[in-house]
Amino acid sequence: MYKDKRGMLLYILPAFILMTVFVFFPIILNFVYSLYRWSAFSDGKVFIGLENYVKMFSDENILISLKNNTWYAIVSVICQCGLGLVLAAVFESTKMRKFQPFFRTLYFIPSVISITVIGLLWQFLYSPTMGVVNPFLKAIGLGSLARDWLGGASTAMGSVIFVSQWQNIGYIMLLFIIAIQKIPEDIFESARIDGVNPFTNFFYIIVPQVTDTVLVTVVTTIIGAFKVFGEVYVMTGGGPGHATEVLAAYLYKAGFRNDEMGYAAAIATLTFLILLVLTLVQMKINQGPKEPKAPKVKKVKEAA
Template identity: 35%
Template sequence: MEHIGERIRMIRNLRIWSLIFLLPGLALFIYIVVLPTIQVINSSMYNWSPGQVGTFVGLNNFTQMFADPSFRDALLHTFVLLIGAMIIQIPLGFIFAYLIFRRYIGSAFFQTVFFIPMVLSSVVIALLWTQVYNQDFGLLNSLLRAVGLGDLTRPWLGDSSSSLISVVVVVGWQYVGLYMLIFLAALQRIPHSIFEAAEIDGAVGVRQLKSITAPLVIDTLKLSVILVVTGAVQYFNLIWAMTQGGPANSSSVLASYMFIKGLQESRLGYAGAVATVMLVVNLILAIGLQRVFRREPLELG
């Protein structure tokens, strides 16, 4: 009995010390994440600008926001960006990771090349792709003219019908290297003996990829989807540097809409309402995806 009592005291002390070590990080999280979030949600109930006392307006900011066509356009464009980023980043990231994992000739070189966009600032990437999309001397239009498709040339960022998809392509290109590394790390954790056993059983090439490799990285795929979704909802830097949401709001997203309302028009309460909607959208998408992934697990083939 004395031994059991000593063990209980040790467990209790361990829990107390664990809580003590967790408190500084928890306090910091509350101070820099929880409290500012509560403050932003609270500000969304007020009509206020810098240097002025806020006036409580309840849900009026939200009513105005949902009635604004520009907000609805920004919300739609955000979901287009989300879907486009997912279509580009995850498949290409996995393909590049798999090719590098199989150690084809030049794989180390391409691993570095694919990751380069991740170490460049968004402003540098925006300037680079603005030149690519230039109507007069840009690489894209020059290539189209060279292959006899001059009728397809256009001011890609200056045309409301092509500005959004042009930006989506750049956002996808920028983060392919990140998901390549994530998938590559997942592939490298798979024991090599599994692949050897699969080859002995005749599972090679596409069959091995489908039956062995893909199921073993499914958890990484789920994580990548959540990262893409939550990142796309709050994406801002590159879009603002390339188009500032234009022309005519054709490439605006929720983050750029919030920036315009908050910092250009000085409607901080209204911007707080937009930020609150972004938070809710992110939470709904993240929680919804987690529930979907938990309900539909993939089994090893």
């Protein structure tokens, strides 16, 4: 530990300057810009106070975006975290461990592919004329389910969400595999000797031992759901209508299509506040429970 506080500050100063210039200052500047009406091609800015925020909370598309982001988060937690944990437990089982490298690679590959490529690929697969989803459904006798998946308001959001689950579940699965591998082998050996079945092994041994990883992945997945942009922008652009609108995509439209920079800054502030709260929750979870403090004992002076 450094005794010279000035020396410590000199080490911290470069990082603090970078954080101030590229993080703190832009956040503050964005909030200031949200108090004005202005466009990218206007000569000046008109101060309107909180008018952009009043407009935002009365904007039906903001409510649709919040609903879609929330729906995105719920499905992602269930599919990515829930199914990812199940797959990790299956591939870490004694019988499947020898096949794990193959399936681990197979599930992880989508995570490293560009979201633009993923979006264009699935846009083609979902196509009612050239895609393979509808012909596949017809081939297995489910032709009644064939439809324009991205063109219908009732199916577009679900179709986009499915793509995200397909892409990201492998990454979450790997995190859980690492967590399971850290569990002492003696625990599993004792369970095998006692004849514990796979379901009991999963719910009473694996789940309690990977609770920390579960909490972190859940919060991280929720944060990612409220930051989602690429999938929606590439596959549907927020359509049909505003059926697949999310906060990030609507922010982009407000700023770069409608040229309402002040309003876009207000949406960015709302998004920032949501992500800030979720990040604070994650930091709290990472800290874990506080250790109980030892009781204070009053010193008693010995009698002279």
